[in-house]
Amino acid sequence: MNAPLPTRQLREQLYSDMAPHHLTPLWEVLHALVPPQPKTPCVPAFWKYEQVRPYLMRAGEVITAEEAVRRVLILENPQLRGQSAVTQSLYAGLQLILPGEVAPSHRHTQSALRFIVEGSGAYTAVDGERTVMHPGDFIITPSWTWHDHGHEADQPVVWLDGLDIPMVRFFDAGFAQNDTSRSQQVTRAEGTSFARYGHNMAPVRATSPYGRTSPIFSYPYERSREALEQLERSAPIDEWDGTKLRYVNPLTGGWPMPTIGTFLQKLPAGFGGKGWRQTDGAVYSVVEGEGEVTISAGEQEWRYAFGPRDHFVVPSWHTARLASATGCVLFSFSDRPVHEALGIHTEERLS
Ligand code: GTQ
Numbered sequence: 001m002n003a004p005l006p007t008r009q010l011r012e013q014l015y016s017d018m019a020p021h022h023l024t025p026l027w028e029v030l031h032a033l034v035p036p037q038p039k040t041p042c043v044p045a046f047w048k049y050e051q052v053r054p055y056l057m058r059a060g061e062v063i064t065a066e067e068a069v070r071r072v073l074i075l076e077n078p079q080l081r082g083q084s085a086v087t088q089s090l091y092a093g094l095q096l097i098l099p100g101e102v103a104p105s106h107r108h109t110q111s112a113l114r115f116i117v118e119g120s121g122a123y124t125a126v127d128g129e130r131t132v133m134h135p136g137d138f139i140i141t142p143s144w145t146w147h148d149h150g151h152e153a154d155q156p157v158v159w160l161d162g163l164d165i166p167m168v169r170f171f172d173a174g175f176a177q178n179d180t181s182r183s184q185q186v187t188r189a190e191g192t193s194f195a196r197y198g199h200n201m202a203p204v205r206a207t208s209p210y211g212r213t214s215p216i217f218s219y220p221y222e223r224s225r226e227a228l229e230q231l232e233r234s235a236p237i238d239e240w241d242g243t244k245l246r247y248v249n250p251l252t253g254g255w256p257m258p259t260i261g262t263f264l265q266k267l268p269a270g271f272g273g274k275g276w277r278q279t280d281g282a283v284y285s286v287v288e289g290e291g292e293v294t295i296s297a298g299e300q301e302w303r304y305a306f307g308p309r310d311h312f313v314v315p316s317w318h319t320a321r322l323a324s325a326t327g328c329v330l331f332s333f334s335d336r337p338v339h340e341a342l343g344i345h346t347e348e349r350l351s
Helices: 008-021 049-062 165-170 192-197 221-234 336-342
Strands: 045-047 072-074 091-097 102-108 112-118 122-126 129-132 138-141 147-151 157-163 176-178 243-246 261-267 276-278 282-289 291-297 300-306 311-314 319-324 328-334 347-349
Touching (some): 045 049, 045 300, 049 072, 049 091, 091 147, 091 311, 122 138, 157 282, 221 243, 221 261, 261 282, 261 319, 291 311
Antiparallel strands (some): 045 311, 072 091, 091 157, 102 176, 112 157, 122 129, 122 147, 243 261, 261 328, 276 319, 276 347, 282 311, 282 328, 291 300, 291 319
8 A cells, every 4th residue: 555645735844844954855856957958048149249349449448458367358148147157168258468468477277268369469378388379370278387468569469268167167176376477488489389299290209298188389270271171172061060170189189178179160152051959059259251150949049140250159959050151260169078078968960
């Protein structure tokens, strides 16, 4: 014989009696805890560069890079306001440095990528080497390496910062330190890391100088674009992605950063891509050309017409489609390396 089912009242009594002991019933939340499919609080969002830029330049008038330490406007997901997050796991921001400025040296366990959006001639220094920025370059600041940014040319320089800040916060694993000097000492000639690691060769007794992070400091746009250009002419175009490559750590063949995967893709003129969805939410930076992204989830649909320097986010398990009349080049980053490390990356390509 089964015992009679507890009534709602008996259950509520149980819940409130045990609450002071920090106990709560699973069965009331199980469905939400283990959803049938990913259910992100994030929404798609779009930042048109011509709308963002005036605010960045105003930031340049009201605070120096030195005073701000990093003069950045954070791209916040509209549903995660106040959390400095563009997705649940990733941070994105647009950083401005003006001629003559220095963003002082510090280090932190959070890993950073820089994707140059506007202007040339600023530099970032990591571990004694400087690299000068050009639009479209993808630059890495490995975890716990000293880094400062400076600018000795004559135009404002803006780049996209992508960091794993929310992920490191989730794991409560963040450490940070300020350097004793504003700018670190240069101890290696510019281009040293690229000469060592950027030509499908490596030092004979290469150890990985930054652990699981790529030893390539800057992946120049010129080289990445050239690869896409040639492939677009000579190889089949993927119906979902156009021509898309991922950046690699040359010592492992794996992702360039342990927490962030980065990609560059080229859509040919007249491209009308098929839809896909995947568990890793991604941030896009438009490099060249115009196009359109359509994002949908359930009944909702978002459609953004993009041009150079615009940014948008495609959250986890939202269906996205790309199209371009003119052809375009897109950079993107996501937390895919972590999904893969955990064995939970899922992708669906719709026909
Ligand atoms: O350049 O070191 O956008 O530490 C956020 C935190 C940039 C940086 C950001 C940072 C940096």
